[in-house]
Amino acid sequence: GAVVSQHPSRVICKSGTSVKIECRSLDFQATTMFWYRQFPKQSLMLMATSNEGSKATYEQGVEKDKFLINHASLTLSTLTVTSAHPEDSSFYICSARGPPPTVTNEKLFFGSGTQLSVL
């Protein structure tokens, strides 16, 4: 099946620093990846849609200058949390749409998530 790898799994950083999270599709090309944020005991909230070779589409209320997304290749998308603050502490998880040749490849496969703690 489709495998999505996400690194790092856990990061602790000081307030004001930037953190980069990588999401890779290992055995397929993902033209579209999605970035979610999840607070403890809460649902997954879509932050942005990342399309290879174009600008990401951010959901309402998500600061694009705060959460920089780059999708420079068909297998890699990165999320950079810039000037992180304690309120940015959360579980960040990426997902990629499953590969063709299924007729409808809307299945999403998730990375293992990154627990970000900002001190």
Add this chain to the structure above:
Amino acid sequence: GENVEQHPSTLSVQEGDSAVIKCTYSDSASNYFPWYKQELGKRPQLIIDIRSNVGEKKDQRIAVTLNKTAKHFSLHITETQPEDSAVYFCAASTGGGTSYGKLTFGQGTILTVHP
């Protein structure tokens, strides 16, 4: 945009009993409805999904039903086992265009199966 409501928020059952989780959605254009199981600190795992042209789908102990008219769908787990304990999320998606694959999740249900 799409809004997905999920109930109950917590569900406690005895091993061997059935568990039912219900979701409603608002966008009649939604046509893909997956269910995910998430264990603490882990990634969501797709357990079953259904498309709008199907009313019911079953995979061993898990089944999903969809009522397009009422805009609700349900997850049924039979013969529950302690390892079924996890958080379950329903989701809805409208296929096509730039929103292809964009899922809106329900709030989640914490299922606890007691031995």
